[in-house]
Amino acid sequence: MQTGDVAARLITLAFAAGILLVALLLVRELWTSSSAARHDLGFGFLKSSEWDPVTEKFGALPFIYGTVLTSVVALLISVPLGLGAAIFLSELAPAGVSNALTFLIELLAAIPSVIYGLLAIFALVPLMRNHVEPFLKTTLGWLPFFQGRAYGVGYLTAAVILAVMTIPFVISVSRESLLAVPREQREAALALGATRWETTWQVVVPYAKLGILGSVFLGLARALGETMAVTMVIGNDPKISASLLAPGYTIAAVIANEFTEATGKIYPAALVELGLVLFGLTIVINGVARLMIMATTRKGSRRS
Amino acid sequence: MNGRLMWRKMVNGVMLSLTGVFTVATISVLFLILGYLVYYGGRSLDWNFFTRLPLSPGEQGGGMANAIVGTVQIVGTAAFIGLPIGFLAGVYLSEFEDRRFAPLVRYVADLLNGIPSIVIGLLAWSLVVVPMRRFSALAGSIALSVMLVPIVTRQTEQFLREVPSALREGALALGASKWKMIATVVVPAGSKGVLTGMILGVARIAGESAPLLFTSLNNQFWGGFTQPTASLPQMIYTHAISVYDDWHRQAWAAGLVLITLVLVANIAARLVLARGISVPRG
Numbered sequence: 001m002q003t004g005d006v007a008a009r010l011i012t013l014a015f016a017a018g019i020l021l022v023a024l025l026l027v028r029e030l031w032t033s034s035s036a037a038r039h040d041l042g043f044g045f046l047k048s049s050e051w052d053p054v055t056e057k058f059g060a061l062p063f064i065y066g067t068v069l070t071s072v073v074a075l076l077i078s079v080p081l082g083l084g085a086a087i088f089l090s091e092l093a094p095a096g097v098s099n100a101l102t103f104l105i106e107l108l109a110a111i112p113s114v115i116y117g118l119l120a121i122f123a124l125v126p127l128m129r130n131h132v133e134p135f136l137k138t139t140l141g142w143l144p145f146f147q148g149r150a151y152g153v154g155y156l157t158a159a160v161i162l163a164v165m166t167i168p169f170v171i172s173v174s175r176e177s178l179l180a181v182p183r184e185q186r187e188a189a190l191a192l193g194a195t196r197w198e199t200t201w202q203v204v205v206p207y208a209k210l211g212i213l214g215s216v217f218l219g220l221a222r223a224l225g226e227t228m229a230v231t232m233v234i235g236n237d238p239k240i241s242a243s244l245l246a247p248g249y250t251i252a253a254v255i256a257n258e259f260t261e262a263t264g265k266i267y268p269a270a271l272v273e274l275g276l277v278l279f280g281l282t283i284v285i286n287g288v289a290r291l292m293i294m295a296t297t298r299k300g301s302r303r304s
Numbered sequence: 305m306n307g308r309l310m311w312r313k314m315v316n317g318v319m320l321s322l323t324g325v326f327t328v329a330t331i332s333v334l335f336l337i338l339g340y341l342v343y344y345g346g347r348s349l350d351w352n353f354f355t356r357l358p359l360s361p362g363e364q365g366g367g368m369a370n371a372i373v374g375t376v377q378i379v380g381t382a383a384f385i386g387l388p389i390g391f392l393a394g395v396y397l398s399e400f401e402d403r404r405f406a407p408l409v410r411y412v413a414d415l416l417n418g419i420p421s422i423v424i425g426l427l428a429w430s431l432v433v434v435p436m437r438r439f440s441a442l443a444g445s446i447a448l449s450v451m452l453v454p455i456v457t458r459q460t461e462q463f464l465r466e467v468p469s470a471l472r473e474g475a476l477a478l479g480a481s482k483w484k485m486i487a488t489v490v491v492p493a494g495s496k497g498v499l500t501g502m503i504l505g506v507a508r509i510a511g512e513s514a515p516l517l518f519t520s521l522n523n524q525f526w527g528g529f530t531q532p533t534a535s536l537p538q539m540i541y542t543h544a545i546s547v548y549d550d551w552h553r554q555a556w557a558a559g560l561v562l563i564t565l566v567l568v569a570n571i572a573a574r575l576v577l578a579r580g581i582s583v584p585r586g
Contacts, residue, residue, distance in 0.1 A: 007483070110508065113512075279423050
């Protein structure tokens with residue numbers, strides 16, 4: 001190789017290595033900035049459910065609970081809707097229509113989180129408070145999940161807005177995985193006399209299931225870390241409630257709300273440690289999702 | 305047997321129409337959001353919004369000129385830092401691929417892309433705000449550039465890979481060295497796609513609010529590189545959660561301006577790619 005080539009290789013390599021460096025720096029900074037809390041609170045931090053900065057009581061449990069609960073409920077809504085829409089876009093719609101609709105769905109994914117929050121405060125919260133939550137209480141009020149006052153803000157409202165925000169991810173990744181299923185699979189099922197739906201549900205979807213599962217995990221990671229929209233409607237109450245109508249809190253929301261005002265040594269460090277927990281959660285889920293998606297798209301391209 | 309067939313056909317019809325209903329429902333959310341923003345934002349948007357500073361609640365005729373300038377400044381600096389880094393790292397992944405290091409970089413870039421933006425904000429706080437002992441536009445820019453780099457890297461790599469190998473072989477056969485081939489053949493051929501990726505990346509970070517919460521903070525007046533600086537997403541957040549109707553109207557106006565910027569960038573980027581594409585896509 002000539003010197004120019006070696007130089008070009010080294011320069012681009014340095015920038016590529018910069019990405020690894022940033023990732024390492026991220027871990028190091030989170031680790032050192034949270035050291036005061038980790039030393040002072042130990043593992044009790046993760047197990048305690050009491051959060052009162054005034055008396056220096058810091059427990060992460062209400063936030064972890066709220067984060068996981070809102071994200072899981074959000075996916076219970078967005079996965080069926082998103083998978084359905086992905087099936088329509090990949091199996092039924094003509095290519096032109098499918099591409100145009102996918103473009104619109106990508107625009108939905110491009111809308112900033114704070115705008116979802118704005119809409120949530122002024123459109124979704126009144127709707128939830130005056131119509132959806134009273135309805136849930138009268139029909140399903142015997143379940144522990146739908147009891148207590150209808151505030152409009154709380155776990156359920158946050159989950160609904162998260163569902164809207166994660167649908168585009170579920171749709172676009174599921175659609176890709178469905179499109180990667182070889183034509184012969186569909187033709188074989190149809191030739192055996194299966195209806196269009198039976199072909200899709202019993203042949204195409206199982207073939208693409210790893211990729212679809214990957215899209216679910218990707219959506220989950222997005223939902224767990226989503227900050228602004230959730231902060232605006234979660235209700236900001238560090239309690240653990242079984243009822244979805246109750247106000248709660250999430251990790252991202254408490255960092256967003258309290259970090260600039262956190263004084264002393266342990267309080268800001270405890271918030272950074274919450275950030276570290278969130279980082280760990282999303283890294284694990286993202287890592288699994290990427291491996292799953294890689295596995296399906298590889299399988300599809302090899303066989304087709 | 306006949307009943308069974310009818311049942312299967314009915315399930316088929318019902319489920320297939322349901323998937324169509326789900327698609328329409330999802331897309332109608334987009335138009336619902338746009339409709340709300342145009343209706344409420346349009347009523348509140350006036351010339352003052354673009355030329356004047358924010359006023360206290362109750363006073364008429366305030367604007368968000370500082371937040372518009374602040375967003376341009378913060379995002380511009382982030383693009384200035386992040387685009388070259390992301391681009392060169394992408395060139396490495398696409399052109400100098402080696403079997404052990406490149407997959408690792410690719411995987412870490414994807415993971416970095418999935419890290420919550422608020423955690424990136426914590427990183428910039430600890431790297432920039434703590435040593436400088438103040439909130440600053442620069443800290444916000446650094447947070448946003450950390451988000452931008454992995455996006456641009458992966459997009460650059462993807463579009464350069466789509467450059468047909470015949471072009472590369474042609475250049476090498478004519479005696480070009482590898483870096484000359486990359487600079488004069490591969491990058492120009494993939495430039496439209498790379499540009500699209502860059503515009504999309506910048507549009508994505510322009511709407512980010514969480515990484516700015518404790519880096520560039522907010523400001524009712526003009527900011528500066530080493531000062532707390534207002535930005536449109538921050539302004540929408542603080543105004544929307546306030547209790548004043550005046551401020552809510554300003555939040556809607558800011559929302560309309562921000563969504564217009566983001567959507568115009570998105571549509572423009574995709575049109576650039578769709579028209580006169582220089583690389584055949586599969």
